Amino acid sequence: MQYENTLDFAQNLDRQDALRHYRERFVFPKHPHDSDNDVLYFCGNSLGLQPGSVRQALLDELDQWATHGVEGHFRGKMPWMHYHKFLTPQSARLVGALPHEVVVMNTLTVNLHLMMVSFYRPTPGRFKIIMEAGAFPSDQYAMETQVRWHGYDPKDAIVELAPRPGEDTLRTADILRVIGEEGPQAALVMLGGVNYYTGQLYDMEKIAAAAHNAGACAGFDLAHAAGNVPLDLHRWNADFAVWCSYKYLNSGPGGPSGVFVHERHGNNPGLPRFAGWWGHDESERFEMKKGFKPMRGAEGWQLSNAQIFSFAAHKASLDIFDEAGIPALRAKSEHLTGFLEFVLEASRHKDGLFRIITPRNPAERGCQLSLLTDGRGKALFDFLSEHGAIADWREPNVIRFAPVPLYNSFEDIWRLGALLESFGK
Ligand SMILES: *Cc1c(COP(=O)(O)O)cnc(C)c1O
Numbered sequence: 365m366q367y368e369n370t371l372d373f374a375q376n377l378d379r380q381d382a383l384r385h386y387r388e389r390f391v392f393p394k395h396p397h398d399s400d401n402d403v404l405y406f407c408g409n410s411l412g413l414q415p416g417s418v419r420q421a422l423l424d425e426l427d428q429w430a431t432h433g434v435e436g437h438f439r440g441k442m443p444w445m446h447y448h449k450f451l452t453p454q455s456a457r458l459v460g461a462l463p464h465e466v467v468v469m470n471t472l473t474v475n476l477h478l479m480m481v482s483f484y485r486p487t488p489g490r491f492k493i494i495m496e497a498g499a500f501p502s503d504q505y506a507m508e509t510q511v512r513w514h515g516y517d518p519k520d521a522i523v524e525l526a527p528r529p530g531e532d533t534l535r536t537a538d539i540l541r542v543i544g545e546e547g548p549q550a551a552l553v554m555l556g557g558v559n560y561y562t563g564q565l566y567d568m569e570k571i572a573a574a575a576h577n578a579g580a581c582a583g584f585d586l587a588h589a590a591g592n593v594p595l596d597l598h599r600w601n602a603d604f605a606v607w608c609s610y611k612y613l614n615s616g617p618g619g620p621s622g623v624f625v626h627e628r629h630g631n632n633p634g635l636p637r638f639a640g641w642w643g644h645d646e647s648e649r650f651e652m653k654k655g656f657k658p659m660r661g662a663e664g665w666q667l668s669n670a671q672i673f674s675f676a677a678h679k680a681s682l683d684i685f686d687e688a689g690i691p692a693l694r695a696k697s698e699h700l701t702g703f704l705e706f707v708l709e710a711s712r713h714k715d716g717l718f719r720i721i722t723p724r725n726p727a728e729r730g731c732q733l734s735l736l737t738d739g740r741g742k743a744l745f746d747f748l749s750e751h752g753a754i755a756d757w758r759e760p761n762v763i764r765f766a767p768v769p770l771y772n773s774f775e776d777i778w779r780l781g782a783l784l785e786s787f788g789k
Pocket residue numbers: 471472473474500502503556560585587588608
């Protein structure tokens with residue numbers, strides 16, 4: 365499509381957008397100096413906006429508690445005892461899994477550790493983890509401490525995939541080559557789905573196949589992928605995956621995490637794990653007997669009973685995703701990001717203020733574009749915040765913009781471009 369950097373053109377795209385009404389179902393913060401207007405929000409990759417329906421969903425659970433007390437576990441529309449199950453079908457559709465391959469529980473880093481207990485089981489001949497250089501810090505710390513806990517030195521055990529000198533992102537061929545070379549000594553290949561810093565979307569199907577070829581497990585951290593790009597975890601044959609719900613999934617600060625365990629593992633009760641009562645066979649969970657007997661499927665990794673309030677917010681948000689559908693959201697997302705790319709370059713292309721480091725190919729990115737800025741980067745970021753455009757800043761010099769298809773418009777993007785043009789002028 366031939367884009368134009370004009371308000372008319374952007375508004376025309378909005379009129380043709382079949383998803384435009386979803387925007388009204390989200391609550392936008394107000395502009396810091398102009399309470400009649402909303403901010404321009406481009407931070408759905410960090411904390412998604414609040415769906416208006418979340419407030420009622422939380423009130424419903426407060427009422428359930430007030431009305432039934434402990435009996436709320438068994439009564440009402442969504443008895444707490446089974447609450448995690450109410451989130452399963454939608455979560456499965458979101459990540460391309462069979463329902464018994466997913467469960468919502470805990471938070472992301474906790475689940476990453478729980479999965480590594482089962483899927484990182486190093487031996488002296490096969491103890492390495494292949495991961496991205498510069499992965500999200502929590503993932504780095506999880507890998508490093510798991511390696512140490514098993515008695516290995518991260519210097520020997522962690523193999524980092526880095527872009528070639530002078531390049532910003534990884535080439536798939538390089539990822540596959542390293543897996544081929546190091547794989548025979550690797551216990552686990554663990555990558556993000558979408559890299560949080562560069563916005564690069566990895567070819568998870570090929571990565572999982574290469575890992576398996578080498579005899580290693582393949583796990584994915586989908587924090588920046590879930591709700592952002594189409595996922596097909598079962599077919600891709602990932603061993604496990606984890607994601608959070610507060611970024612693209614709009615389920616509120618500290619929202620719960622989702623977990624995928626492929627059915628070939630989920631139905632193996634002998635697989636080692638750290639257990640709790642909520643993962644125990646539910647037909648006898650309350651008999652309080654000795655001897656852990658896991659539920660079949662991902663549910664067998666649960667530890668605790670559900671955090672109802674955060675699950676309720678997550679459910680309200682998943683309802684919206686299910687209604688809009690990932691294919692339609694992805695189609696709009698590619699369009700929005702393409703327009704953002706065009707507007708960014710049209711507004712500041714020539715003066716070296718920034719360079720986009722996210723891949724140009726829509727198939728290799730989600731909605732986020734990352735801008736590597738020059739010495740004026742922090743000033744630019746502060747200028748945008750001051751003028752009501754919310755993006756995020758990642759040290760040392762990256763600004764990330766994530767236009768999300770549920771609530772961002774083409775006009776938002778045009779307005780951002782106009783602000784960029786006025787910076788420093
Ligand atoms: C956001 C994010 C996290 C955050 O982990 P929490 O346990 O939810 O605090 C971890 N890893 C990645 C890749 C992330 O993007």
